[in-house]
Amino acid sequence: MIDLSKILHTPWYIDYLNSIPRETLLAILENSFTEIYVLDKEGKIVYANPAVTRLYGINPEDIVQKDSKQIKEGLWDPYSFDLTKVSHRAIVTENIYYKTNRSIICINVPVYNDQNEFEFMISTSLDNIGAVDLSYRDVRNPIESIDLGFSDRVIGKNKLFKQCMSDLEKAAKTDCNLLILGESGTGKSYIAQTVHNQSRRSHNSFVAINCATIPDGLFESELFGYMPGAFTGANAKGKIGLLKSADGGTIFLDEIGDLSPKMQVKILDVLENKRFFPVGSNKPEHVNIRIIAATNQNLIHAIKEKKFRSDLYWRLNTVKVILPSLRQRKDDILFFITYFLNDFNKRYNTKKIFSKTIISYIINYDWPGNVRQLKNAVERMCILSDSIIVNESLFLRYLDQEEDIEEAYEESFNVEAFKKRTVIKLYSKYKSSRIIAKEMGVSQSTANLLINKYCI
Template identity: 35%
Template sequence: MKDISIKEKYEFYEDVFDNMPDALYVLDDKGNMIYVNYAMIKKFDIPRDELLRYNVFDMYDDGLIDYVISKNVYEQKKEVVMCQKIFNSHGKELMQMVSQMPILNDKGDIQYIIGVMRDMEELIGYYYDALNKYQTVKDIGSKRSDDNKLLVYNSPQMSDLIRILNNVAPTDANILVQGESGTGKEVLAEYIHQMSERRDKEMVRINCAAFPETLLESELFGYEKGSFTGALGSGKKGLIETADGSTLFLDEINSLPLALQGKILRTIETKMVQRIGSDRPKKIDFRLIAATNEDLSECIKKKTFRADLYYRLNVIPAIIPPLRDRPSDIEPLIEYFLNKYCKKYGKEKTFGPEAMNVLKNYSWPGNVRELKNFVERIVLISASSVYCIKSIPPQMLNGQLLSPSSSGNGGNSGCQFDIRMSLEENLNAFEKQIIESVVQQYGSGKSAAEVLRVNQSTISRKMAKYNISI
C-alpha cells in the first residue's frame, strides 16, 4: 500500500473541504477561527488569512454576524442549530441556517467547534427542488414500468402520442415514425414492438442510409449461393426473412434508393420475399415500422421517393416533436440519464436549480441524443468530490469545452501588460485570468487542475486568493 505523507493527507482533506457546497469553519475553545473552507470565504467575501484572524465575538462587534451561536454551544456543550444573519464585506445581508457541533476532550470540555453554514434561500430552493425531483423520479418510474422501461416523458404531446400507439401496437398496421435526428425514433419503434404480440422475438432493424444500394438489397432480401461474385457459398437469409414472426424496422427510409422502393412496396403488399438469384418467393409474416428524419411529402415532390410507397408506409403516422417543443420532458430526461450514468461510472451527482434552469431553457438542437451525450460528459468531467453541479459552462452546450482563444493555437489570450503595476502584480493578474477562464470552461477546480497540470489544492488556493467562483 502506498505511503501517504502528512502533506499529501493535508492537501487531500483541504481539497475535499474546499469542494463542499456548504460553508465550513472550525473554532477553538475560545472562539478563534482556526479553519475556513472556500465556500466560507465566498460567503463573506473576505480573504482566508483575514478570516482566520477573527474571533467570533469580534465578528459580532464588527457587524459581520448578528448573534454568536457558539456562546450557546459553550454553555450547553451540545449541538446547536439556529438561524443567523451574516453581512459580507459589501454589507449584503444573508440569512443562514447554522449548525455548530462541539468536539469534547477527555475531561468533557470543549476543544473545538465545527460550524456548517448554509444560505436559507438556497436551502429552501434545494428542498423544493428535491421534492420535485422525487416526484419526477416516481412519475418516470411508473411510466417506465408501464412502458416496459423504454420511454421517459412528461409532456402532453408525448402522452397523446403514446396513448395512440398503445391502441395500434397490438395490430399489424404499418407505422411511419417521423422526427428530427436525435428525437428517439428507434426507441419509439422498440416500444411499439414491445407492446405488440411479437415481443417474444427480437425486432430486426436496419439503417437504409448505412449501406450502398447493391449491398442494401442483399442485406434486405438475401441471396442464393453463386448469385454474384463474392456471395457466400451457402447463400444468405435476408433481414426481411429474419423478421418472420417479428417486427422489421427500416430506419432512415428516406435514403432508400428508388430502384429498391418498388421491390419493398411489393414485399409489403404481398408479404412475400424473394432472394437474389432465386425464382421462388417465400411468405413472410412481419410487421413493418419505418422511420424518417425528412418530410417524405417533400421527397415525393423532388421525385426521390415514391408516393405509393409513402401511402403504404404511412398507415399510422407517429410524429415525435423536437425537444424544444416539449420542454416539460427535459428535466425527466436529465434525471433519467443522470441516474443512468452515475450508476455506470460510480458517481453521485445532481444539478442545482440554476444549472437545471439553464438546461431547461436550452433549445437542444440535437434533441434527446444531444441531451444524453451532454449528461454523460458532465458526469465524467465534473470533479468527483462535487456532488451538486451548480453552473453549466456555456461551451458545453455547443459541443466545445475551450474557446479558440484558449485552445493553445497561438491566438490572443487577452492578457495585457499594465505599466502602472509591478511585474508581480501583472503576473498575478495574468494568473487570475488564466485560472478563471479554465475553471469556468471546465466547470470545476479538479478539471481545471488537470488541464493546467497542477495539484488541485493549488487551484483551490488560487481560486480563494483571487476570489474565483465556479
C-alpha cells in the same frame, strides 16, 4: 405468516401504546430520517414531518392543510392517492421530485375504519430503491408495484408526446404498418423497439436496418438474401436475408427516406404481397412480418421532388406518429435530466447533482440534437465535474466546445446568443428582474444588467 392486524388489536398492544407519552411519539415522528406524511380522505395533507424538506425541497408548513392534488403539479409525479384510496393494499411507486432533482421510492398505505371505510393514507419515502424488496408479498396486505401503462414506460408527460404514446399504444396491439417521423435524436429507434416489445410479435425477432448506412449494391442481398452462386464472391451456400430472419417478428426500416428508387419498389412489393425474391432466384419466398419505418426527412416534399414513391408512402402510413422535438416538450427536460443523471451516477459510481442554475440553462436551451444530444451533455458534465454539484460553468463550456459542430447550429451553440435568447424569453413573459434572477439562478443586479443589455 404473522397477522399484524391481530397484534395491533390485542389488549396488551393497546395498553402498551397508551403507556408511551405523546411527546415521545411526536419525537419519533419528527426525528425520523424517513419522510412521513398523512393525507385525509379528501386528499388534504394533515401531517408532514421535517424529513420532507430533505426529500422534497419544501418545508412542512408549505404543504400541510393543502390539497395534495393541487400542490402535486410542479412538485412530483406520479400522483397515486386515488389508486391507494381504493386499493386495500400498499402501493409502491417511483416518484420524480422536481425541486430536488431526485427519484425516490414512495410507499402509500391506506387505513380503513371498522366499517371498511377509507380514513386516511400514510406515505413514506426512501432514498434507495434497493431498500424496497418488491418481491415480498404479504397475504393480508400485499404490496403492489403499479404499472402505469405503455406511455409511462417512456419518459415524458408533455401533451404532444403523450398523444403520440397513446396512438402508439393502440397501434402496438395490431399488425398495422407504422411510420414514425421526427427530427434526429427524438428517439425513433427506441420507440420502434418499444412498440415491438408491447406487440403480439414480441417473442419473435426485432430486426433494425438503417437504410442510409448500407450501400445500394449490397442492400438487396442483405435484405432479401441470395442463392448459391448468385454473384461473384457470394457464399457457396447462399445467405438468408434479414427479412427471412425476421419472419414472425418486426422489421424496422430506419431512415426510410434514404432508400433508393429501385429498393422502394421492392419494399412496396413486400408490403403489398408479403413476399420477396432472393437475389438469383425466380421463386418468391413469403414472410409474416410487420414493418415499422422511420425518417427525419419530409416525405411529402420528397414525393413532390420525385425522390420518394407516393404509393410506398401511403402503404407505410397506416398509422403515422410525429415525435415532437425536445424544444417542443421543454416540460419533459427535467424528467430526462433526472433519468440520465441517475443512470450515469450508477454507471460511474458517483453522486452528482445539478445546481438550480444549470437546470434553468438546460431547460431554456433549444437542443437541436434533441434527446440524444441532451443525454450526451449530461454524461459529459457528470464525468467532468470535479465537485458533487454540477454548476453552470460546465454547461457554458459545453456550448463553447460545440460551437463549430455545424454552421447551421452556430447561434444555438453560441453562449452569448444563448444568454440573450434566454433573457429575452423570460423578460417577455415576466417583466420582472426578481423573477428572471430566480429563473436563471443569478443575482437581481445581474438580471438587471442582462435586461438592460438585451431587452431595453
